[in-house]
Amino acid sequence: MQDLVKLRPPKWLLALLVLGLVAGGGYVAYSQITTAQRQEARRRIQTATVEQVNLPVTVSANGTVQPERSVNVSPKTSGKLKQLLVKEGDRVQEGQILAYMDDSNLQGQYTQAQGQLAQARANLQRVQAGNRAQDIAQAQAQVESDRAALWQAERNFQQNQQLYRSGAINQRDFNTSLAARDQAAAQLTRSQQALALQRAGSRPEDVEQARAQVKTAEGQLQTIQAQLEDTIIRAPFSGIITKKFADPGAFVTPTTSGSSVTSATSSSILALASNNQIVANVAESNIAQIKLGVPAMIKADAYPGQSFNGRVIQIAAQSTTVQNVTSFEVKSSVADPKNLLKAGMSVNVDFNVGTLKNVLVIPTVAITRQEGASGVLVMTREKESRRPEFRPITTGATVNDKTVVLSGLQAGERVLISFPQGERPQSRTPSVFPGMGPGGGGSRMR
The missing domain is CATH 2.40.420.20 (conserved putative lor/sdh protein from methanococcus maripaludis s2 fold)
Known part of the structure; x- marks a missing residue:
């Protein structure tokens, strides 16, 4: 029993052995954890x-939607708006009638001008046609009558001359017969000349004068017609009605096409805008890459996920500087068959430069x-x-x-x-x- 007690190892040795086992296990666990972390880190590396x-x-730029053309539609002369045929938002074609102005004061002038032209044309026709056969025959008859009267006056004069020489009549009667013969001769000459004029027809200067009168009458009629045509307000180009300024019965006056909306409100009839275009400001460093015809992709915040195609149609020759940033205006067409884009919208433009x-x-x-x-x-x-x-x-x-x-x-x-x-x-x-x-x-x- 005492021998068995002597063979038992000392306590410090047991403690040392336990400590070694714990340290070894910790090292193994640490190594495994470290290795796993390194492997995980390698897996996370992309x-x-x-x-x-x-x-x-692509070159990107910010821009806005603007109409290619925009005008304020107004009459050529002041007057009262008689009828309005369109409303805001209507799409119209070039030449389409938009409104009528009051033309009552011009209708009477038009009728009078028509009558004056008809009279001038009739006069010209008469002058060009010359005299009628009946007029010539009448002049010929007058010549024959005057010739017969002269023959009779000549016989009376010769008879009175013989009687005067024989003393049968006095000087007074002789002079009377002489005057009658001379008067008959003068009348024959006049009738013969009148016949010659009838046969010759109108003089060239009379024809030209008649033609000039026709031209004058035609000009007066054309002036009235133009004034009547101006009372019909037509669309100068195809586009959309963006604003209405006047209702029928309002008095409107001529304004410049580029007048602002505020100044045009009391005088114009409508505001008309053509198809939209995109006006983008391209940075000075990128403008060399932009060429005419370069494709453009347009995106608007109002239509997320949707894009519109276009092409560069104009590059500004003069730069603009805003807050020390120099850029150039680049205009692009835009395909928008559904008319989704509205003037004034902000857009982002990507130009495909190559x-x-x-x-x-x-x-x-x-x-x-x-x-x-x-x-x-x-x-x-x-x-x-x-x-x-x-x-x-x-x-x-x-x-x-x-x-x-x-x-x-x-x-x-x-x-x-x-x-x-x-x-x-x-x-x-x-x-x-x-x-x-x-x-x-x-x-x-x-």
């Missing part, structure tokens, strides 16, 4: 593949800097446990969230877009493409 793609390049073909691209967030060089962390194809390799790269254009890689990478390689602890990127590489890149606010990829 990568992206270097791609070779065709990269669309495509970078067959370029290598990586997410911009993958770019980091180490030792003063820009590059990326590349996942190698060797052991998973190996740390990612930093590789310097040369970058090109930055289009929204993509950056073009000019050298340093190959298609198919994988780069980190989330970084291990302590290897967060210090800064992103700025774009070398003029007017594009972080902070430029000019371009987006679609």
Whole structure:
């Protein structure tokens, strides 16, 4: 019994053994936990593949919806509005009648002018036609009558001359017969000349005078007709009625087409606007990329998720500066068959200025800097446990969230877009493409 007591190990040895077992178990547990954390961290690291793609390049700008043409419709002369045929919101075609002005004071002048023209034309026709056959015959008969009267007067004179020489009549009777003969001769001459005029017809100057009278009458009638036509108010171009300023019975006056709504309220009849266009302000750094005909995609806050297509139709030759920011107005057409866009709406415009073909691209967030060089962390194809390799790269254009890689990478390689602890990127590489890149606010990829 005493021998068994002697073989029992000392208590300190047991304590040391227990402590060793606890320490060993803790180490094993710590190693397992650490290994699991490292594996979890590796699983959380995200990568992206270097791609070779065709990269669309767009220039973005803010703009507004504006009508291509906008006028205030008013009469050419002051007067009372008689009838209005359209209302606000109506779409009208070029030449369509919009309203009628009171024309009662012009109708009488029109009838009078018609009568004056008819009279002038009848006179011209008479002058051009010459004298009638009956008039000529009457003049011929007058000549024959006057010739017979002259023959009779000549015989009487000859008889009285003989009687005077024989002393049968006195000087007075002789002179009377002489005067009668001369008077008959003069009358014959007059009738012969009248016959010649009848046969010759009208003189050229009489015809020209009659023609001039017709022209004058036609001009007076055309003036009245134009004034009557001006009382019919027509649409100068196709568009939509945006405002009504007057009702039938109101007195309206001529106004300039570009008058403001306030000044036109008391004088114009309607405001007419044509099809809408988009007016965008493009930054000075991007204007060189905008060309006529460039496609544009328009989005309005009023219609989320919906876009409208258009094309550049005009580029301003003069810049505008607002709060020290220089920009150029760029006008674009817009396809809006349902007339959803309204004048004054704010829109965002993306101009498709071109495509970078067959370029290598990586997410911009993958770019980091180490030792003063820009590059990326590349996942190698060797052991998973190996740390990612930093590789310097040369970058090109930055289009929204993509950056073009000019050298340093190959298609198919994988780069980190989330970084291990302590290897967060210090800064992103700025774009070398003029007017594009972080902070430029000019371009987006679609």
